[in-house]
Amino acid sequence: MKFERFLKIPNIAVFALNDGIKVVRTPFSKELTDKLIEVARKLKDRKTLKSLEGEDFLFLKVEIRGKEFVVVRPLGFVLHSLRRSFLFIWIVFSVVSFFLGNMVISRVLNPIMDMIRQARKFSGENLGRRLPEPETHDEFQELARTLNEMLDRIQKAFERQSQFMNDVSHELKTPLTSILGYSELALRFSDREEIVKESLDSIKETADRMMKLIQNMLDLSKSLENLVMERIDMRHFLEKQIENFSKEFPEFQFDLSGDGVVVADRKALAIVVKALVENAIKFSENEKIVILRCGDGWFSVEDRGKGIPREELERIFDRFYKVDRSRSTGGYGLGLSIVKKYVEAMEGRIEVESESGRGTKFTVFLRSS
Structure with a gap:
């Protein structure tokens, strides 16, 4: 800061220490100035705080252009200046923070707003529409x-x-x-x-x-949320089912072997077994036999029918799907869809093996404990 500008600071007294002490500038009364000179003359530290006439003064020893000076300023005015400086800095910081915050928030929220605008355009007629994916990697x-x-x-x-x-x-x-x-x-x-x-x-x-x-x-x-899961002796269960099948389909032979336990809902399991057996009977034209096997956590139903072409296997569990729609076998193609739904509801899975001209085998896997 230039010395001339330094001297223009209000409420500041400046004393030169070279060749005694000399008043360079003072805004205070002669009596107060004399007291300030007395303190400045005895000043040892570069910065001292003294109380005179009920007011605190800050004494600061500085060197300007090779000469020593003592600068005196009322502490109240110093604090006031500091408050004004801090207030100014706070206002500038608040304004900058406001605009920067708006910029950051806008940049952050823009992708979400884009998704909201696109989502409002969705309807049953344009289900192929998708939300824009911003390349933000976040x-x-x-x-x-x-x-x-x-x-x-x-x-x-x-x-x-x-x-x-x-x-x-x-x-x-x-x-x-x-x-x-x-x-x-x-x-x-x-x-x-x-x-x-x-x-x-x-x-x-x-x-x-x-x-x-x-x-x-x-x-x-039907909702399958209220299934009652229990341990079921699979061989005993299948024997009871075969008694009913033998009465309904007396021309068929049922071959059962194996022994095991599954965890399932009894009613749901009966629906699955009945649907698989009826499906086997439906497509057994020559050998009228249905083969049932069971073990711990699984059972299977097998026929000696025409089998299912390999390219059809992935779709046999679809609703209303028939392997050969020209067949006069009856049914609506819902049986295997029901089987899959009930098996999955019991936390299981179903697999199919088939060979054209040799028959089909469905295996259901369920928990055993």
Whole structure:
């Protein structure tokens, strides 16, 4: 700081120490200045605080242009200046922090706002839309990727549901058309007892199939949260099931071997076994035998039917899917879908092995303890 500018600082007294003591500048009264000179003359330390006439003064010894000076300033004014300086610094810091904070927050929130704007555009008509993934290599990019993966699953579930409804409509339309046709035939030839009887038999058979379809659909939509899991002696359980199958399908032979325990819900397990056995019977045209095996944590159902082509194996658990739609085997292609749902609900899995012309084997794996 230039000496001339230094002398313009208000409320400051300056005394030169060379060749005695000389007043360079003082804003104070002569009496107070004399007291300040007396203290300055005896000053030993470079910085001293003294109280005069009820006020504290800061004495500071400095060297300017090779000469020594004593600068005196009221401490109250010093503190006031410091407060003003700190206030100014605080205001500047607050303003800068505000604008910098807004810039940082805007930069941070922009990806989220983009995702919100895109998410508001989603609807059932544009499920293929996806959220933008910012190239930020941070949590926001990971969030967008995770949400897009969730949207992929939602889209697939929506498409499966839509396909399911289309399949249901198609499968219901065929038997309803048959019922209407036979009803009209019976009414037209009401005087022909044999035609009426044949029509009513066909209507009953079709209605029974529709009831089975509806029951299967209810099984598929049923919540499986309240299963009662228990240890089940698998051989004893299958023996009881075979007694019922033998009465319902007397022309079939059931071969059971093995012994073991599984942990399952008894009702759900009965549905799984019944669906697998009925599926084996449905496709056993020549050898009328169903082979059942069991062990700890597993059981299998095997037939000697036509088998399933390798390219069809991945789809056999899809709803309404039939390996050969031209076959007059009956059914709606829901049995294996129900099996898979119940097995997974019991924390298990199902595997299939098949060879065209030699038969198919389904193996269900469940907990054994």
